[in-house]
Amino acid sequence: MNHRTTIALAGPLAALCILLGGCNTRANVSLSGNTPGQYTHVYITAQAVWFNTSSSAGPDDGGWVKFNLSTPTTVDLVAANDGTLAQLTTDLKLLAGTYDQIRLIPVDASTPLTSSAQTLGALYNAEADYVDGSGVTQQVPLELLNPDKGIGIPASLRVPVGSLGSTLGSTGSTSGFGATGSSNATSNAGIGDASLFGTSTSSTTSSTTSTTTSTTTTTASFNMSIDGTRDLVPFAFGTTPANAILLSPHPSAYDLSTVGGIQGTLTLTNVTTANGVPNVQVAAEQLSADGSRHVVVLSTTVSSAGDFTLYPLPASTSDTVSYDIVIHGPDIATIIIKNVEIPAVSSSSSTTTSGSTSTDTSTSTSTGTTTDTSTSSATNTVSVGTLVPRAATPYSANVATAAGSPLPAGAVVGFYQTLGTVGSVPYLIEAAPIDPFSQSLFNAQGLSQGTIDSGTYVATGETVNIVSAAPLEKAGNYRVAASASGYSDGALTTLVAAAKPSVTLAPLALASGASTGSVIAAITPATPGKYDQGQLLVSHEGALVATTPLDAVLASGGSVAAVVPSGSPASYYYVSVRVWNSGNPGGTLSRQWYPGIVDLRSGTTGTLAVTIN
Numbered sequence: 001m002n003h004r005t006t007i008a009l010a011g012p013l014a015a016l017c018i019l020l021g022g023c024n025t026r027a028n029v030s031l032s033g034n035t036p037g038q039y040t041h042v043y044i045t046a047q048a049v050w051f052n053t054s055s056s057a058g059p060d061d062g063g064w065v066k067f068n069l070s071t072p073t074t075v076d077l078v079a080a081n082d083g084t085l086a087q088l089t090t091d092l093k094l095l096a097g098t099y100d101q102i103r104l105i106p107v108d109a110s111t112p113l114t115s116s117a118q119t120l121g122a123l124y125n126a127e128a129d130y131v132d133g134s135g136v137t138q139q140v141p142l143e144l145l146n147p148d149k150g151i152g153i154p155a156s157l158r159v160p161v162g163s164l165g166s167t168l169g170s171t172g173s174t175s176g177f178g179a180t181g182s183s184n185a186t187s188n189a190g191i192g193d194a195s196l197f198g199t200s201t202s203s204t205t206s207s208t209t210s211t212t213t214s215t216t217t218t219t220a221s222f223n224m225s226i227d228g229t230r231d232l233v234p235f236a237f238g239t240t241p242a243n244a245i246l247l248s249p250h251p252s253a254y255d256l257s258t259v260g261g262i263q264g265t266l267t268l269t270n271v272t273t274a275n276g277v278p279n280v281q282v283a284a285e286q287l288s289a290d291g292s293r294h295v296v297v298l299s300t301t302v303s304s305a306g307d308f309t310l311y312p313l314p315a316s317t318s319d320t321v322s323y324d325i326v327i328h329g330p331d332i333a334t335i336i337i338k339n340v341e342i343p344a345v346s347s348s349s350s351t352t353t354s355g356s357t358s359t360d361t362s363t364s365t366s367t368g369t370t371t372d373t374s375t376s377s378a379t380n381t382v383s384v385g386t387l388v389p390r391a392a393t394p395y396s397a398n399v400a401t402a403a404g405s406p407l408p409a410g411a412v413v414g415f416y417q418t419l420g421t422v423g424s425v426p427y428l429i430e431a432a433p434i435d436p437f438s439q440s441l442f443n444a445q446g447l448s449q450g451t452i453d454s455g456t457y458v459a460t461g462e463t464v465n466i467v468s469a470a471p472l473e474k475a476g477n478y479r480v481a482a483s484a485s486g487y488s489d490g491a492l493t494t495l496v497a498a499a500k501p502s503v504t505l506a507p508l509a510l511a512s513g514a515s516t517g518s519v520i521a522a523i524t525p526a527t528p529g530k531y532d533q534g535q536l537l538v539s540h541e542g543a544l545v546a547t548t549p550l551d552a553v554l555a556s557g558g559s560v561a562a563v564v565p566s567g568s569p570a571s572y573y574y575v576s577v578r579v580w581n582s583g584n585p586g587g588t589l590s591r592q593w594y595p596g597i598v599d600l601r602s603g604t605t606g607t608l609a610v611t612i613n
Contacts, residue, residue: 025093025094025095025096025218025219026091026092026093026094027091027092027159027220027221028089028090028091028092028220028221029087029089029090029102029222030087030223031046031075031077031080031086031088031225031226032077032081032084032086032224032225032312033075033078034077034081034225034227034229034281035232035301036232037274037275037277037278038130039078039130039228039232040078040129040130040131040137041076041078041120041122041127042142042228043075043076043077043117043120043122043125043142044077044142044226045106045114045116045125046069046072046074046075046089047106048066048068048104048105048150049092049102049104049105050065050066050105051067051101051102051157052064052065052099052100054100055100055101056154056570058152058572058597059150060149065095065099067092071115071116072107072117073087073116074116074117074122074125077226081300082300082303083261083263083311085223094159094220096159097159098156098158099155099157099159100154100155100156101153101155102222102253103150103151103152103153104150104153104224105147105148105150106125106126106150106151107125107147108147109125109142110591122139123139124139126141127139127141128140128232131274140243140244140245142245142246143244143245143246143247144247144542145542145576146539146576146594147542148593149541149542149574150542151249151251151542151543152541152542153224153252154253155222155252157220157255158220159220160218220256220257222255222256223253223254223256225251225253225298226247227251230250230412230432231250231251231543232246232433233247233433233434233435233436233442233544234246234435235436235438235442236435236437236438237533237535237589238533238582238586239582239585240583242585242586244589247542248542249542250485252297254312258314258316258317259311259345259379260315260345261313261378261379261381261382262284262309262310262311262323262325262340262384263307263309263310263381263384264282264307264325264384264387265306265308265386266302266306266327266386266387266388266389267306267386267387267388267389268306270388270389270390271329271332271389271391272331277303277304278302278303278329279329280328280332280389281301281328281329282299282300282301282310282325282326282327283296283297283299283325283428284297284299284310284313284323284325284340285323285325285428286323286324287425290489292489293416293426293427293489294426295428297313298310298311298312309381310323310325311378312378313342315342319344320342320344321341321342322339322341324339324340325340327387329446330392330394330446330448331392331394332391332392332448333389333390333391333392334417334448334450335387335389335466336427336453337387337455337456337464340384341382341457342380342381342382345380382460385461385463387464387466389453390468392448393448394447394449395446395447395449395476396444396446397415397496397501397503398440398441398444398445398502399413399502399503399504399505400439400440400504400505401439401440402506402507405507406439407439407484407505407507408487408545408546409434409544409545409546409547410433410484410485411434411484411487411508412431412482412484413432413433413445413482414428414430414480414481414482415428415429415480415496416428416429416480417452417473417477417479418473418479419452419471419472420469420471424472426479426492429478430478436544437547447496449476450476451475452468453467453468454466454467454469455467476497476498477495477496478495479494480495480505483508485540485543485545485570486564486570486571487509487510487514488508488509494506511568513568514565514566514567514571515566515604516565516566516604517563517564517565517566517567517600517603517604517605518562518563518564518606519564519573519600519608520559520605520607521560521562521575521607522557522559522607522609523553523554523557523558523559524557525553525555525556526612527613528555529555530581531579531588531612532554532555533549533550533551533554533580533581534549534577534578535550535577535579536549536560536575536576537577537578538573538574538598539574539575539576540570546562550577550579554612564600566600567602568601571601572597572600572601573600574594574598575593575594575596575598575610576594577592577593577612578590579612590613594608596608596609
């Protein structure tokens with residue numbers, strides 16, 4: 001009976017909360033990340049956050065609730081790591097419901113430097129700082145693809161209905177629903193108009209009785225996470241090579257009411273450090289959908305003290321959730337801890353509430369949001385205790401592709417090993433994105449020649465019994481396969497070893513249900529001959545999907561085509577270009593992007609006119 005009553009009231013209650021400005025329901029949004037050890041800073045500046053109830057909506061589709069940050073916020077992904085969440089914005093007045101997509105709108109490196117980026121010491125709003133081979137720190141712009149369209153992340157983010165309080169109104173009051181400084185605010189503002197839910201800036205103009213409401217503020221917290229080990233793509237361009245770094249994100253989003261974490265400590269006696277940071281990463285892995293391999297859910301670095309925290313990891317409100325932990329680096333023997341269980345999340349921790357306050361019931365009209373850079377700590381965590389990695393000898397490996405059979409430009413190459421026990425499935429040990437133009441790894445991947453230490457989790461903080469043994473592939477040998485969005489994962493048949501450190505990878509097949517599509521760009525150079533080299537880049541949600549050279553059409557124009565997957569809900573694309581003069585690649589580089597969508601969700605060919613200025 002109670003269950004039926006709750007369902008019956010849910011619709012009217014939600015509608016009433018819309019009129020009351022969300023029943024004091026608020027949402028906070030944070031950003032976190034993970035980066036390889038050679039990066040000292042990776043800055044991303046955010047200017048807006050959007051929400052949609054559709055997981056497949058593109059940036060030009062409807063249904064978006066858009067919040068512009070009152071002041072752009074810059075986050076350093078190197079610092080926002082190891083369980084640290086950097087707040088982008090707080091106190092968003094978001095309607096109760098479930099949002100299946102969140103979209104981050106970044107600020108490009110080419111735009112004037114924001115105060116938040118300048119405060120952190122950045123030269124660009126989007127920037128990657130790394131230590132080069134000479135030990136010198138380089139500050140370079142982090143290139144974004146079609147930044148105006150943002151980075152969309154499918155998720156399941158629940159904004160609960162807040163408390164109504166003890167008093168909804170008084171007889172004779174005209175301060176009712178929508179009677180604000182703007183009489184049309186309620187009737188004309190749709191779900192895509194976030195101005196309805198900003199900070200209240202006006203009060204009722206006529207009222208016979210003052211009305212207050214005793215309320216409890218319910219706060220939902222969401223996090224977006226970017227893994228730089230696969231999403232930061234270094235590459236070289238030009239006949240006189242210049243180096244650049246591209247962000248090709250495949251981020252995740254988390255409702256922090258249903259997450260947990262895994263912590264541990266490494267004794268660093270046998271661990272090599274670079275720039276004071278251990279050259280070790282830790283990943284939480286689960287089986288892939290097809291059961292053929294383990295895939296990374298979340299990665300983190302190990303701190304200079306040897307500690308690590310994997311957070312936020314998806315958890316459940318009804319049962320434990322199990323992860324296998326892979327601790328890896330080229331200078332250590334890999335450690336795998338199986339079946340680490342995160343306990344079910346208590347329903348009482350699903351929301352954050354504040355005490356009773358006095359408010360009015362006027363509809364909000366401001367577009368401002370509150371921003372800060374505060375951080376929050378991991379909750380609902382378990383510990384795997386203290387582990388002692390063994391030193392191992394490293395070697396470097398690289399890949400190539402067969403002539404005429406390139407990998408997708410956004411491909412990531414994975415190196416896998418399998419425990420020797422019966423029924424074991426390969427674990428992803430190392431991974432790196434390819435240079436999309438050379439079709440190899442920009443930096444050869446360091447791999448450990450050691451055996452594997454493995455054990456099974458017992459209980460939080462207790463000692464794990466470790467056994468050392470060679471993997472099924474033999475010590476120092478790895479299965480190599482590529483993966484890319486819209487394509488089936490590569491077969492785990494190619495082996496790399498210290499004696500054979502370079503291998504050729506076969507092309508990837510399209511994912512089931514997808515077809516071969518083409519993005520055709522009609523190129524018009526505004527000043528023929530200004531540039532003699534360049535690339536057309538095709539992206540989806542800010543991630544690189546395909547590239548094609550522009551050299552042949554920069555003198556007098558023409559058409560070029562890029563091959564992409566088509567026929568799925570994700571088959572919509574945007575186009576940008578990189579062009580330069582071969583005499584001075586770094587000094588003449590121009591990046592340009594175009595707002596027109598190439599929609600292949602229901603077709604196989606799309607065209608776009610591209611004028612290069």
